[in-house]
């Protein structure tokens with residue numbers, strides 16, 4: 238099991254390190270913005286401590302920093318190259334970027350107001366553990382949100398899993414909802430945020 242997890246982690250690190258220098262290609266980012274929209278909708282103007290899991294090149298954190306300059310922002314990713322790019326666009330005392338695996342977050346429990354992951358969940362080798370970690374580090378009444386790809390039909394998901402390097406499993410809308418409820422998140426709601434993505438949000 239450990240060996241398999243390390244293999245997935247290695248494949249993802251290799252794939253995203255390789256992709257990092259062209260990740261901000263404008264037409265691709267136009268598509269990625271659709272995944273970021275539901276997160277921006279959930280944010281409130283209050284001073285908040287926010288964690289972006291698998292922040293990639295930092296595009297969403299940059300947008301949050303512009304809209305909510307008082308927010309304390311944290312971003313983690315396993316790709317050092319992605320983080321290098323994120324560091325060029327995010328600055329200031331209120332941003333902390335760290336190389337970290339989402340399955341073993343090095344943060345205390347009950348630390349963040351809002352924890353989210355966009356377009357990355359299907360790359361996680363132990364999805365239950367990842368959601369448990371998200372729940373652990375969020376405060377009581379804090380929010381956990383996952384926005385991930387969803388192409389309606391499971392047959393397409395199974396094909397995509399074979400094609401994309403480092404892809405582990407694309408969960409159906411129902412599986413995602415059950416996972417949130419299973420780890421004890423409450424008031425779980427879901428929305429198809431645009432054609433090929435589903436946003437799931439729950440409260441601790």
Ligand SMILES: C[S@@+](CC[C@H](N)C(=O)[O-])C[C@H]1O[C@@H](n2cnc3c(N)ncnc32)[C@H](O)[C@@H]1O
Pocket residue numbers: 246249250253269272290291292293294296297313314315316319337338339340354355356357360361362
């Ligand atoms: C498609 S990118 C999405 C990046 C960003 N969230 C966005 O919306 O543009 C997926 C990201 O997940 C990261 N990733 C994959 N597995 C991870 C893991 N176990 N822990 C942390 N990050 C991971 C990759 O390095 C990559 O940056």
